[in-house]
Amino acid sequence: MVKSRQWILANKPTALPTLTGDTPTFKLSETDLPDPKEGEVLVKPTYISNDPAQRGWISPEAHPDRLYVAPAKTGEPMPARALAEVIESKSNDYKKGDWVFASAGWTEYAVLPAKALQPVPELEGGLSKTLYLGALGGTGLTAYFGMLDVGQVTKDDIVVISGAAGATGSMCVQIAKKLVGCKKVIGIAGSEEKCRWVEGLGADLCLNYKSSSFAEDLRKATPGPDEFANVYYDNVGGEILDLMFTRMARHGRVVACGAIANYNSMSDRATGLKNWFEVIQMRLQIRGFIVIDYLHRANEAREAFQKMLKEGKLQIEGGEHVVKGDFEEIPKTWLKLFEGGNQGKLVTEVARL
Amino acid sequence: MVKSRQWILANKPTALPTLTGDTPTFKLSETDLPDPKEGEVLVKPTYISNDPAQRGWISPEAHPDRLYVAPAKTGEPMPARALAEVIESKSNDYKKGDWVFASAGWTEYAVLPAKALQPVPELEGGLSKTLYLGALGGTGLTAYFGMLDVGQVTKDDIVVISGAAGATGSMCVQIAKKLVGCKKVIGIAGSEEKCRWVEGLGADLCLNYKSSSFAEDLRKATPGPDEFANVYYDNVGGEILDLMFTRMARHGRVVACGAIANYNSMSDRATGLKNWFEVIQMRLQIRGFIVIDYLHRANEAREAFQKMLKEGKLQIEGGEHVVKGDFEEIPKTWLKLFEGGNQGKLVTEVARL
Numbered sequence: 001m002v003k004s005r006q007w008i009l010a011n012k013p014t015a016l017p018t019l020t021g022d023t024p025t026f027k028l029s030e031t032d033l034p035d036p037k038e039g040e041v042l043v044k045p046t047y048i049s050n051d052p053a054q055r056g057w058i059s060p061e062a063h064p065d066r067l068y069v070a071p072a073k074t075g076e077p078m079p080a081r082a083l084a085e086v087i088e089s090k091s092n093d094y095k096k097g098d099w100v101f102a103s104a105g106w107t108e109y110a111v112l113p114a115k116a117l118q119p120v121p122e123l124e125g126g127l128s129k130t131l132y133l134g135a136l137g138g139t140g141l142t143a144y145f146g147m148l149d150v151g152q153v154t155k156d157d158i159v160v161i162s163g164a165a166g167a168t169g170s171m172c173v174q175i176a177k178k179l180v181g182c183k184k185v186i187g188i189a190g191s192e193e194k195c196r197w198v199e200g201l202g203a204d205l206c207l208n209y210k211s212s213s214f215a216e217d218l219r220k221a222t223p224g225p226d227e228f229a230n231v232y233y234d235n236v237g238g239e240i241l242d243l244m245f246t247r248m249a250r251h252g253r254v255v256a257c258g259a260i261a262n263y264n265s266m267s268d269r270a271t272g273l274k275n276w277f278e279v280i281q282m283r284l285q286i287r288g289f290i291v292i293d294y295l296h297r298a299n300e301a302r303e304a305f306q307k308m309l310k311e312g313k314l315q316i317e318g319g320e321h322v323v324k325g326d327f328e329e330i331p332k333t334w335l336k337l338f339e340g341g342n343q344g345k346l347v348t349e350v351a352r353l
Numbered sequence: 354m355v356k357s358r359q360w361i362l363a364n365k366p367t368a369l370p371t372l373t374g375d376t377p378t379f380k381l382s383e384t385d386l387p388d389p390k391e392g393e394v395l396v397k398p399t400y401i402s403n404d405p406a407q408r409g410w411i412s413p414e415a416h417p418d419r420l421y422v423a424p425a426k427t428g429e430p431m432p433a434r435a436l437a438e439v440i441e442s443k444s445n446d447y448k449k450g451d452w453v454f455a456s457a458g459w460t461e462y463a464v465l466p467a468k469a470l471q472p473v474p475e476l477e478g479g480l481s482k483t484l485y486l487g488a489l490g491g492t493g494l495t496a497y498f499g500m501l502d503v504g505q506v507t508k509d510d511i512v513v514i515s516g517a518a519g520a521t522g523s524m525c526v527q528i529a530k531k532l533v534g535c536k537k538v539i540g541i542a543g544s545e546e547k548c549r550w551v552e553g554l555g556a557d558l559c560l561n562y563k564s565s566s567f568a569e570d571l572r573k574a575t576p577g578p579d580e581f582a583n584v585y586y587d588n589v590g591g592e593i594l595d596l597m598f599t600r601m602a603r604h605g606r607v608v609a610c611g612a613i614a615n616y617n618s619m620s621d622r623a624t625g626l627k628n629w630f631e632v633i634q635m636r637l638q639i640r641g642f643i644v645i646d647y648l649h650r651a652n653e654a655r656e657a658f659q660k661m662l663k664e665g666k667l668q669i670e671g672g673e674h675v676v677k678g679d680f681e682e683i684p685k686t687w688l689k690l691f692e693g694g695n696q697g698k699l700v701t702e703v704a705r706l
Contacts, residue, residue, distance in 0.1 A: 056630065065578050066599075068634055225418050237629050246419075256632050263630075273626040276590050277409065277616075279609050279641040281421055286639040288632040 002033045002042065002087075005327050006077045007106035012060040016264040016338060019331055025058070026078060026106075026331045036090045036111050043112060045082035045104045047322075049133040050334045050346040051167075054080060055263040068290045077105035078331075081138070083120055083129060084110070094119075099129060106330050108350075125309070127316065134167050134345030135319055136305055138291055142257060143171035144301040145294040147180070150287050151231045151255040158184040158227065160244060161203075163235030165194035167345035168257060170201055170319050172233050177202035178313040179304065186221050186229070188240060190340040197343060201315055209240060222247040237261045245278035256288040264338055319344035326351050355386045355395065355440075358680050359430045360459035365413040369617040369691060372684055378411070379431060379459075379684045389443045389464050396465060398435035398457045400675075401701040402486040403687045404520075407433065408616040421643045430458035431684075434491070436473055436482060437463070447472075452482060459683050461703075478662070480669065487520050487698030488672055489658055491644055495610060496524035497654040498647040500533070503640050504584045504608040511537040511580060513597060514556075516588030518547035520698035521610060523554055523672050525586050530555035531666040532657065539574050539582070541593060543693040550696060554668055562593060575600040590614045598631035609641040617691055672697035679704050 010027040017025035036042045056062060057079055062071035072079050084102040086094045091114035094100060099120040104110035120129055123136075134140065146168075147153050159176045163169040164187030176182045187198040187206035195206035207217045222228050228249035234241050237259025248254070279286065294301075308314035321342040323333045333348045363380040370378035389395045409415060410432055415424035425432050437455040439447045444467035447453060452473040457463035473482055476489075487493065499521075500506050512529045516522040517540030529535045540551040540559035548559035560570045575581050581602035587594050590612025601607070632639065647654075661667035674695040676686045686701045 056634065065581075066631065066634055228418075241629070256629075259630050259633060262627075273629065274615075276594075276609075276626065277612050278419065279639065280612060281409070281419055281643065282641065283643060283646065284639075284641045286632065286637075288635065288637045290634065290636055293636065 001035060002109050003030060004033050004107055004109040005030050006108065007330055009058055009072050009074050009076060009078050012058055012072075012074060013264075014060060017055070017058070017331070017335065028328060033109055033111050036088055038090050039114055040090050040111050041086055041094050041100075041114050041117060042088040042109060043084035043100060043102050043104065043117070044087050044109050044350075045080075045084040045102055045107065046350050046352075047083040047130050047133060048106070048330065048348040048350065049081040049137075050337055050342075050348060051081070051138075052258055052260045052263060052337050054078070054334070055260075055338070059263075068292060077107045079103065079105045081133065083133060084117075089114075093117075101132070108327050127309075128320070130320060130322060130345075130347050130349075131316065133347055135171055135314070135316060136302065139167040139345055140171050140305060141294060141298055141301045142291040143168050143175055144304065145291060145297070146233060146255045146257050146289060147172055147175045147231075149294065150289045151233060151253050153180050153182055153231050155181045155183065157182050157230040158186070158222070158249070159231045159233065160186045160188065160222070160229045160247070161233045161235070162188040162209075162240050162244075163258065163260065164198045164203065164206055165189040165191075165343050166235060167319075169233070169235050170198065170344050172235075173198055173201045173203045174308070174314055176233075177204075179308060184227075188218075188236075194343055197318055200318075215243060218243060218247060225249070228252065231255065233257060235260065242273045242275050245273070245275040245282075245284070248278065248282055248284055250282050252282060252284050254284060254286040256286055260338070320347060321345065322347045322349050324349040324351060354388060355462050356383060357386050357460055357462040358383050359461065360683055362411055362425050362427050362429060362431050365411055365415075365425075365427060366617075367413060370408070370411070370684070370688065381681060386462055386464050389441055391443050392467055393443050393464050394439055394447050394453075394467050394470060395441040395462060396437035396453060396455050396457065396470070397440050397462050397703075398433075398437040398455055398460065399703050399705075400436040400483050400486060401459070401683065401703065402434040402490075403690055403695075403699040403701060404434070404491075405611055405613045405616060405690050407431070407687070408613075408691070412616075421645060430460045432456065432458045434486065436486060437470075442467075446470075454485070461680050480662075481673070483673060483675065483698075483700050483702075484669065486700055488524055488667070488669060489655065492520040492698055493524050493658060494647060494651055494654045495644040496521050496528055497657065498644060498650070499586060499608045499610050499642060500525055500528045500584075502647065503642045504586060504606050506533050506535055506584050508534045508536065510535050510583040511539070511575070511602070512584045512586065513539045513541065513575070513582045513600070514586045514588070515541040515562075515593050515597075516611065516613065517551045517556065517559055518542040518544075518696050519588060520672075522586070522588050523551065523697050525588075526551055526554045526556045527661070527667055529586075530557075532661060537580075541571075541589075547696055550671055553671075568596060571596060571600060578602070581605065584608065586610060588613065595626045595628050598626070598628040598635075598637070601631065601635055601637055603635050605635060605637050607637060607639040609639055613691070673700060674698065675700045675702050677702040677704060 011023040100117040187203040198206040238261025453470040540556040551559040591614025
């Protein structure tokens with residue numbers, strides 16, 4: 001029997017999740033795990049994926065008829081994807097020391113059926129296996145299918161990408177510029193430092209949305225009919241989306257991938273979309289999407305990324321932000337997502353015992 | 354030489370257009386028209402089309418790079434489409450007494466080149482030629498291509514139509530139910546009387562958005578996964594669009610045709626769109642469109658409507674709201690569009706001299 005600490009979803013948050021006050025979002029708890037039975041495996045989630053999407057899973061508004069996954073339940077560990085180490089195995093499929101993909105949530109240990117796990121393949125060239133949580137995992141697939149299938153980008157397009165220094169956005173920039181070869185790629189990010197990094201990834205230009213001149217900078221970067229944006233890959237929603245409606249070319253496409261600007265103001269979203277008429281007058285096409293609809297085509301993306309890596313077209317450096325810390329630090333690290341505190345994929349590395 | 358009164362665009366309105374105060378939107382004026390020259394025709398616009406879209410043409414925000422027509426100019430007659438009578442002709446193409454389509458604007462008379470006019474064909478079955486401004490004109494084409502081409506509706510779809518008692522909406526209802534045979538057609542309109550009329554057109558149900566129970570009524574009409582809306586044909590924007598995001602089925606399609614709820618609050622739109630995340634989680638597709646992109650296929654729609662008429666599937670009765678009045682009444686009649694004062698197509702018949 002193993003004792004396991006767990007971060008339990010205590011109260012579904014209506015605003016920014018909190019660890020304090022009368023209704024903390026998460027509570028640290030401890031439980032005794034049963035020994036693994038035949039076909040089960042005891043794992044330790046070591047590298048935990050931090051995703052803005054998790055905020056949606058714990059919203060009180062999340063409804064099983066509407067959300068693309070089962071909404072999280074209070075009293076249970078906060079759901080999360082992770083790379084986990086096999087500690088003890090009662091399955092022929094895995095042995096102690098193996099690495100597996102496990103959706104175990106914020107728990108120190110978990111006993112899971114072997115069939116709920118997937119093996120983590122070795123990566124060539126000394127690359128970190130944590131890339132499977134980001135560039136080579138769901139995040140990379142999101143960028144790939146969002147850009148190519150949903151956005152249908154071509155080399156003739158001018159593409160704007162928000163959240164460009166984030167996990168998905170930084171992959172989008174590279175796919176648009178280095179895989180497709182788009183005419184112009186404009187990133188939007190939250191600091192000068194992030195913007196310079198995004199330009200280093202291949203963006204022709206990256207604009208700091210926290211600058212007082214942002215609206216004007218965006219206007220100058222997309223100044224008229226031949227230079228309006230053909231594709232806007234939206235990771236943020238809110239005011240930037242609203243502003244982008246005014247910078248889209250006729251028949252432009254908006255890839256609605258994320259809306260982090262709204263995630264913490266579910267109940268009282270002060271910022272709506274005011275420029276809706278642009279959608280009509282410019283005949284825009286907006287498509288919301290969730291990467292799970294594309295998982296059956298994952299190999300297509302992975303092969304493209306392997307090829308990009310070989311050709312030196314996929315920059316991995318700086319695209320991962322790994323925070324090492326004790327198990328107790330997990331929620332604090334996750335909250336960095338909503339503070340703009342990370343560059344690229346935010347991964348929590350839980351300290352070994 | 355003919356004297357002609359004209360309603361001049363005096364000030365571009367930032368809110369509801371007004372005829373009074375320091376900055377009236379329109380001013381009545383009088384001008385001397387030159388005699389028609391060779392190839393020109395003197396016409397009298399008699400049946401004037403009243404369209405919500407005209408509000409967009411006179412907005413101070415309307416920009417030639419963004420709007421789908423040249424924005425209206427102050428000091429010139431308010432633009433409008435009309436059926437006009439030929440008073441005097443210096444062209445071999447038209448003779449006195451002919452009826453023509455003329456985009457002459459709010460003017461009592463106009464001298465126009467013959468090539469800027471199109472003949473108005475006779476209608477069989479004693480139908481009024483004013484139908485060419487509505488059901489059999491741009492409005493009908495808007496409904497037809499919006500529903501079939503943009504919305505891609507099929508008989509398996511549950512379709513919701515806002516502004517269902519309006520010119521476009523009332524055609525949408527009939528196309529969805531009587532041409533396509535959709536599984537369920539739900540209208541949204543602004544009074545119980547309008548709703549009963551919409552149901553008479555073929556809607557399975559029509560909901561009054563002014564009722565205090567509207568949100569709940571809409572929820573009940575689209576209660577769950579198998580009964581969420583597959584297609585939403587949006588003529589209104591604003592709060593109803595925002596609410597509809599929460600009632601759409603996975604992979605549902607939104608046809609963004611109009612946003613009358615926003616047209617008079619361009620500068621300070623209090624109501625934004627707060628349920629944007631639904632676009633992502635339900636993988637919605639939204640397509641803005643303008644009928645001018647489909648004019649080259651107009652015959653396809655006209656033939657379909659003729660067939661529907663012959664088969665008794667297109668109800669014309671009650672679908673036209675003709676207001677007869679003196680030339681001076683034109684703006685007042687047009688403003689009915691924004692008061693919900695009309696059912697079906699609103700046409701102004703300018704009294705003969």
